Amino acid sequence: MKRTAATALTALVLAAALSACSSDNNSTNAAPKRANTTTPSAPSKAVTDGDATAGTPPKxxxxxxxxxxxxxxxxxPDIVHGREDKAVDRGLNQCQTIHNFPKDKPKQTKMAEMRFTSPSHPEGFGKVKAAQIVEAVHVNLCPKF
Known part of the structure; x- marks a missing residue:
């Protein structure tokens, strides 16, 4: 009987803890949802400019x-290797590097070389291609930086 009561009490405590955690996740997710509903509206340029200032361009x-x-x-072709969404995510992350280190091309290139990998190139694509990747990211995803 004591074992059943202890098990029930433990389950109750875990359920309470999980519901508290899920409330935190919902409140965390609520802010991006509001931002996403603002982005497609008419003042999207203002949001984009604000995001650009923060170093995080929109998708x-x-x-x-x-x-x-x-x-x-x-x-x-192996840079994308069939994973376009991953390439976009890496590019958006690279935009943050470009924003944070605007005059440090060697740092931008080094980060791109570490960030853009593939199964055939686990150590990156080398400095020359990494510099070209930085340029492609800058021109296409975050030209305001």
């Missing part, structure tokens, strides 16, 4: 994404 639209993927594929 690209279809045409921009296509141009970016073409630019990467033109450098080396």
């Amino acid at each position: 690209p639209n279809v045409a921009t994404k296509l141009g970016y993927i073409r630019a990467l594929t033109g450098i080396d």
